Amino acid sequence: KAVMSIGGAALMAIGRGTGETRAVDAARAAISSPLLDVSISGARGVLFNITAGPDLSLQEVHEAQEVISKAVDPDANIIFGVVIDPKVxxxxxxxxxATGFDVAQPKAQTDRVRTFPGRIPAEAADDLDIPPFLRRSQNLR
Incomplete structure (x- = not known):
């Protein structure tokens, strides 16, 4: 509740890691998830959960927390938990x-402005009674 009440845009991501640097790899994967079209930099609220087997060390938890905290606002409210799952x-x-950051809005498309001449030339005014598709075929001759 503390993280979600910060407001602003929110996003959710998941990361996995294996091997010697599994915690750091999982943290990096979570903060740079290909599903995210925005960065978590500037987030003022972060809630993350680490799930691992009984072989998870406190050092690994600390390393993952550092990767995530460096990616967000320095004053962010960071809350995390750890779940030890014997099956993992x-x-x-x-x-x-992550919550509490302003997502960069996509650039607004500029409206196409059509300009029309103030007056239609006299020679063109006579052609207005002829449908455009016929005028085009006449111009091609």
Missing amino acids: SNEVRITLI
């Missing part, structure tokens, strides 16, 4: 929710 081995999963 040699893998770290991070689920992240």
